[in-house]
Amino acid sequence: MSTDNERVLFKYRDAQDHQLVVNSAPDGGNIRFYADNLAFDGDHVNVWLPCKEARYFLDAIARRESFEYADSMGDRLVMEAPAEDWTVFTFTRAVRDDEEGGEESVRVVVLSARIPELQGAVLSLLDEADGKPSWLALAEREEMEALAATLASNEKRASDVARHVNERLAELEITPLQRATSDGQGDFIPAILLHGVPDEGLFEVHAGFDEETNGVSLLSAAPDDPELRETGVLFSDCSAAEARRRILLAHRQGPAPLPPAPAPLPPHVEAIVTALDEINGTLQNMYRYGIGQS
Structure with missing residues (x-):
């Protein structure tokens, strides 16, 4: 003791x-x-x-x-x-x-x-x-304790989300290849439902969490881009049969397409935007140094 x-x-x-x-x-x-x-x-x-x-x-x-x-x-x-x-x-x-x-x-x-x-x-x-100095050591310790508290809070949130996803999959009688979980550092890891088969044009499918609806969403990734993206499909209010149909659809269609990149500005418009930025910078400098103020 x-x-x-x-x-x-x-x-x-x-x-x-x-x-x-x-x-x-x-x-x-x-x-x-x-x-x-x-x-x-x-x-x-x-x-x-x-x-x-x-x-x-x-x-x-x-x-x-x-x-x-x-x-x-x-x-x-x-x-x-x-x-x-x-x-x-x-x-x-x-x-x-x-x-x-x-x-x-x-x-x-x-x-x-x-x-x-x-x-x-x-x-x-x-x-x-x-x-x-003891006060500095105390400040550093308090910082570490605050970090630990944040990590614990984030980990609880990730664990709760994983449990919600797994419970919803069980309600729909869907057994994932790998259950949803957390990484121990506060990050949620979606469940794996299906692996991709690139030669057959089939995409991997994961079960994630939709923050807006608090429902389970389907995620997928393209063969040339491993980052998971939303498919736009939710499990919030569907039957087991409809859930299976939606997973099959995501397996075949993959992630929702990315929005098109904005078209480049015409040269004369880009020149105007650049000139306005320069004028704004000049005005800010004048204000900073009191130029032109009565």
């Missing part, structure tokens, strides 16, 4: 009731990771991470790579390479010479939306060790 000389800067509890706490060590030279299995008689592990290793830890998160460290007592922190939705941390307490029994281990799964908050906590402790 933490002492009076330790400040808790990050605290997280996963779905398995495994908790991770990050705080400063009393000597200020290490960062303390405390992992606790909150079940009755559960394991708990302390790992003391020196500032130098903490920088490697942050670099590994940024590069989405794994990280491993063992402290002077042999207690280990192992971070698996961050996945899209979560990052897995395993803390293991080495057996002491005067103890019986085996190693203790706690595995904590931290959602991606909370990782920026963890990074901010570690970074603020490093800043303090480097002599950075």
